[in-house]
Amino acid sequence: MAKTVQEVDQVVIRFAGDSGDGMQVTGDRFTNATAVLGNDLATLPDFPAEIRAPAGTLFGVSGFQLHFADHDILTPGDAPNVLVAMNPAALKTNISDLLPGGTLIVNSDAFDDRSLAKAEYANNPLTDGSLAGYEVYEVPLNKLTLGALEGITGLTQKDMLRSKNMFALGLLSWMFSRPTDGSEGWIRDKFGKSPEVAEANLRAFRAGIAFGETTEVFTHSFVIKPAQLDPGTYRNITGNQAITLGLVAASVRSGLQLVLAGYPITPASDVLHELARHKQFGIKTMQCEDEIASAAAALGASFAGSLGVTVTSGPGLDLKSETIGLAVSVELPLVVLDIQRAGPSTGMPTKTEQGDLLHAMFGRHGEAPVAILAASSPADCFDIVLEAARLALKYRTPVIVLSDAFLATGSEPWKLPDVESLPDLTTAFEFATGPNHEGEFWPFLRDEETLARPWAIPGTPGLEHRIGGIEKHDGTGDISYDPENHHRMTLLRAQKIAGISKDIPRLEVDDPSGSAETLVLAWGSTFGPVRAACKRLRNNNVNVAHAHLRHMNPFPSNLGEVLHGYKRVIVPENNMGQLLKLVRAEFLVDAQGINKVAGAPFKAAELTQALEAHMEIPR
Amino acid sequence: MTSNGNGQVIQLTKKDFESDQQVRWCPGCGDYAILATVQSFMPELGIPRENIVFISGIGCAARFPYYMETYGMHGIHGRAPAIASGLAVARPDLNVWVVSGDGDALSIGGNHLIHAMRRNVNMTILMFNNQIYGLTKGQYSPTSELGKVTKSTPFGSADYPFNPISLALGAEASFVARTIDNDRAHFTEILRKAVAHKGTKFIEVYQNCNIFNDGAFDAVRDPRSGRENRIYLEDKKPIRFGKDESKGVIMDSDAQLKIVDVEEVGEARLLVHDENAVIPGRAFALSRLSHSPTGPVPLGIFRSVERPVYEDLVEQQIAQAKERGGPGDLAKLLRQGETWEVS
Numbered sequence: 001m002a003k004t005v006q007e008v009d010q011v012v013i014r015f016a017g018d019s020g021d022g023m024q025v026t027g028d029r030f031t032n033a034t035a036v037l038g039n040d041l042a043t044l045p046d047f048p049a050e051i052r053a054p055a056g057t058l059f060g061v062s063g064f065q066l067h068f069a070d071h072d073i074l075t076p077g078d079a080p081n082v083l084v085a086m087n088p089a090a091l092k093t094n095i096s097d098l099l100p101g102g103t104l105i106v107n108s109d110a111f112d113d114r115s116l117a118k119a120e121y122a123n124n125p126l127t128d129g130s131l132a133g134y135e136v137y138e139v140p141l142n143k144l145t146l147g148a149l150e151g152i153t154g155l156t157q158k159d160m161l162r163s164k165n166m167f168a169l170g171l172l173s174w175m176f177s178r179p180t181d182g183s184e185g186w187i188r189d190k191f192g193k194s195p196e197v198a199e200a201n202l203r204a205f206r207a208g209i210a211f212g213e214t215t216e217v218f219t220h221s222f223v224i225k226p227a228q229l230d231p232g233t234y235r236n237i238t239g240n241q242a243i244t245l246g247l248v249a250a251s252v253r254s255g256l257q258l259v260l261a262g263y264p265i266t267p268a269s270d271v272l273h274e275l276a277r278h279k280q281f282g283i284k285t286m287q288c289e290d291e292i293a294s295a296a297a298a299l300g301a302s303f304a305g306s307l308g309v310t311v312t313s314g315p316g317l318d319l320k321s322e323t324i325g326l327a328v329s330v331e332l333p334l335v336v337l338d339i340q341r342a343g344p345s346t347g348m349p350t351k352t353e354q355g356d357l358l359h360a361m362f363g364r365h366g367e368a369p370v371a372i373l374a375a376s377s378p379a380d381c382f383d384i385v386l387e388a389a390r391l392a393l394k395y396r397t398p399v400i401v402l403s404d405a406f407l408a409t410g411s412e413p414w415k416l417p418d419v420e421s422l423p424d425l426t427t428a429f430e431f432a433t434g435p436n437h438e439g440e441f442w443p444f445l446r447d448e449e450t451l452a453r454p455w456a457i458p459g460t461p462g463l464e465h466r467i468g469g470i471e472k473h474d475g476t477g478d479i480s481y482d483p484e485n486h487h488r489m490t491l492l493r494a495q496k497i498a499g500i501s502k503d504i505p506r507l508e509v510d511d512p513s514g515s516a517e518t519l520v521l522a523w524g525s526t527f528g529p530v531r532a533a534c535k536r537l538r539n540n541n542v543n544v545a546h547a548h549l550r551h552m553n554p555f556p557s558n559l560g561e562v563l564h565g566y567k568r569v570i571v572p573e574n575n576m577g578q579l580l581k582l583v584r585a586e587f588l589v590d591a592q593g594i595n596k597v598a599g600a601p602f603k604a605a606e607l608t609q610a611l612e613a614h615m616e617i618p619r
Numbered sequence: 620m621t622s623n624g625n626g627q628v629i630q631l632t633k634k635d636f637e638s639d640q641q642v643r644w645c646p647g648c649g650d651y652a653i654l655a656t657v658q659s660f661m662p663e664l665g666i667p668r669e670n671i672v673f674i675s676g677i678g679c680a681a682r683f684p685y686y687m688e689t690y691g692m693h694g695i696h697g698r699a700p701a702i703a704s705g706l707a708v709a710r711p712d713l714n715v716w717v718v719s720g721d722g723d724a725l726s727i728g729g730n731h732l733i734h735a736m737r738r739n740v741n742m743t744i745l746m747f748n749n750q751i752y753g754l755t756k757g758q759y760s761p762t763s764e765l766g767k768v769t770k771s772t773p774f775g776s777a778d779y780p781f782n783p784i785s786l787a788l789g790a791e792a793s794f795v796a797r798t799i800d801n802d803r804a805h806f807t808e809i810l811r812k813a814v815a816h817k818g819t820k821f822i823e824v825y826q827n828c829n830i831f832n833d834g835a836f837d838a839v840r841d842p843r844s845g846r847e848n849r850i851y852l853e854d855k856k857p858i859r860f861g862k863d864e865s866k867g868v869i870m871d872s873d874a875q876l877k878i879v880d881v882e883e884v885g886e887a888r889l890l891v892h893d894e895n896a897v898i899p900g901r902a903f904a905l906s907r908l909s910h911s912p913t914g915p916v917p918l919g920i921f922r923s924v925e926r927p928v929y930e931d932l933v934e935q936q937i938a939q940a941k942e943r944g945g946p947g948d949l950a951k952l953l954r955q956g957e958t959w960e961v962s
């Protein structure tokens with residue numbers, strides 16, 4: 001039977017299965033094949049915190065959503081139009097998201113009585129008619145995989161069944177006309193250590209393709225043309241990968257040794273893992289005994305003249321507070337990366353939230369201002385880390401970078417920058433080399449413009465000096481309990497951070513109409529959903545402006561002006577209104593919040609609706 | 620010696636290591652003697668002043684770096700070993716010291732202390748043990764004796780104390796020693812041996828806090844009566860002490876160490892100290908000879924063994940990576956993995 005090929009402009013696929021089914025790997029691989037094809041894309045992995053939750057259970061379901069298109073897209077998609085469900089639990093937890101009429105591919109072999117019971121299904125959904133509203137493809141993945149692997153020796157049946165995700169990958173690759181060479185190469189690499197396992201996965205993958213091509217189950221496949229992106233070389237990148245590359249770039253572009261100290265914590269550990277591999281760049285990574293030590297070690301490295309970096313998530317930020325306070329007091333560079341996750345306390349380690357902004361802002365005793373930055377997309381994590389390094393080095397201050405679980409594990413195509421075009425960080429700082437005050441060295445004599453103190457590193461003759469957390473005398477840096485001096489030093493530290501606003505870009509407003517009366521002000525990972533929601537509103541002839549903050553402290557110098565230029569200001573956040581509080585307090589605007597703390601990013605549709613409600617637009 | 624900035628090397632004296640800061644310990648505090656000993660020893664180190672860094676946490680002892688004309692950081696409570704670890708990893712060329720007290724090192728900073736020793740980061744840790752919290756005005760510390768009556772324990776402490784030497788040995792420290800604040804000759808000798816050792820040097824210093832815990836170490840510290848109780852450990856020599864070296868230490872059949880009359884048991888039975896013994900069992904047994912400094916107490920080097928140094932291994936991995944793949948190439952790194960062109 002000749003099969004037809006249908007052209008579509010975008011698809012949202014969700015792979016869902018048991019934690020042990022390899023859904024993240026499958027999704028990742030499909031994403032890379034999609035990226036190489038030139039589609040624009042955004043991904044949203046969603047997995048439980050448990051490493052191997054009990055098989056077949058509802059809470060053990062792991063999912064990976066990918067939105068790809070022939071045009072510029074902003075989010076991983078609100079709802080899938082293709083759902084791959086590897087077992088009843090995956091079907092049960094995901095089916096309500098599948099768009100009406102959407103394509104559902106299920107592993108029919110997994111729908112035995114026991115699995116159905118585990119998923120709390122009273123009746124088999126494949127036979128009870130409840131799936132009538134979808135285009136259902138029942139594929140006996142277990143049988144087909146075992147059949148394809150017949151004759152491979154040295155593998156048990158259980159081992160063989162592990163390859164069924166590659167069968168699914170093959171099938172989907174055929175269905176959406178993905179290139180297969182890359183995936184084959186990848187399988188060989190990944191399982192290179194064990195030839196039988198590599199062979200099994202390769203055979204399963206090919207069998208999946210052949211199954212789509214030859215059986216009569218599927219009558220058509222799809223193509224999605226490449227998107228019109230800026231010319232250049234691209235790769236697909238997650239936020240955590242971008243952070244890692246940003247750190248390497250910061251070391252290269254500053255000429256400084258980078259020392260990153262961390263402690264394993266979800267979803268930040270990948271930064272430590274990835275960076276530990278780049279020893280060729282002279283980068284040193286330390287896995288410390290705890291979060292406290294890793295902040296302290298990073299500060300020790302900065303004192304020594306390296307770029308000290310520590311990476312963590314919210315629970316770790318709690319513990320690093322005291323070191324950040326010390327860094328404020330001793331005025332040394334320190335980059336603190338906080339990959340936010342749902343809190344409080346352990347919260348939901350693998351789920352996203354923007355709950356740490358006020359912690360970053362105020363989470364220290366005393367008056368302890370720091371610079372704060374927030375990345376707005378996975379690829380932006382690269383640029384934001386370079387900016388963090390620039391500010392830390394130039395102003396000798398801790399800089400907290402806020403990313404989150406959504407950015408950390410989500411991915412998008414990234415146009416590779418020219419190394420030469422990256423900021424030159426060597427101009428951001430210089431080490432002190434000699435006396436700065438009447439033949440003496442005063443460690444707290446500030447640069448008049450930046451208010452930064454000199455960075456005199458051990459090994460520099462004649463500049464021996466002591467720093468510490470006790471209040472210092474303005475200039476000499478000697479211990480001082482003088483009340484007026486403390487007041488002055490407190491002001492100086494605050495002015496130094498506030499002064500950064502002169503050194504950062506003004507806030508740009510996206511308002512194609514130029515006449516919007518409502519401003520949507522947002523920050524961090526909500527960029528995609530907010531931009532997408534604003535587009536939808538504009539498509540319905542509603543004028544709306546969007547401004548997105550990357551510098552959270554200090555704010556861009558024109559933020560007040562921008563806010564006062566609109567009748568209505570709406571602040572959507574994945575928290576209970578933290579930026580909202582800051583702008584209301586600082587600029588006395590009657591801004592209103594839209595808040596979602598569900599461990600997941602905003603969907604464009606729900607945000608559009610919420611914005612309409614705020615703007616009192618009748619639906 | 621140090622370079623004077625013009626590339627000339629000049630001989631330094633104790634004075635060169637005294638900062639211009641007024642020393643603010645209580646008059647009569649044992650810290651003064653420690654500071655004088657360390658400052659006097661520094662010229663002998665033969666390391667330029669600018670390459671020496673003192674790191675501390677919080678407490679009376681932690682003020683130490685302010686008084687040393689070297690680089691220094693007065694950090695946060697308990698975190699000095701962690702700050703110093705980052706410093707040493709970043710700059711293995713520096714000579715790193717940590718100055719801490721019993722509360723700072725063993726209570727709030729216990730975790731950092733044991734892990735620094737386990738990793739064998741190259742630094743000298745001076746732990747001033749005064750068995751009390753001084754700076755916060757006299758609460759019991761993790762080395763205070765059971766039953767100690769303090770402000771926070773009006774009915775006596777119910778906390779069993781740490782034995783710092785046992786703890787350091789248990790934490791795999793490669794160099795473990797004990798000395799006394801007012802015994803300058805012994806203290807200096809320990810410092811000399813410590814700086815010659817590569818790795819973490821843990822030195823417990825009995826320090827008198829004459830304000831909140833005066834006389835805690837009198838049994839060994841008193842210049843006259845205390846001498847009797849000082850068991851000076853000398854490498855590869857039988858362990859003897861007391862008046863005319865009449866007493867000694869033997870290992871009993873049950874592997875317990877015992878203090879004996881040398882004449883009674885004969886010199887041949889005395890335990891011969893071996894600070895380089897690979898198995899730390901004997902050093903540990905020696906540390907248990909006295910849990911608190913109320914009777915005969917071993918002083919000197921309990922253990923000194925070679926073990927890979929953390930930051931050296933870090934450097935080695937970098938050198939190997941560069942040797943294998945050449946120096947890092949950022950443009951190449953960015954292009955790693957699957958890329959595609961859009962024209």
Ligand code: SF4
Pocket residue numbers: 643644645647648649650679749753754827828829830831
């Ligand atoms: S309180 Fe005790 S330890 Fe502290 S300075 Fe005074 S005497 Fe010394």
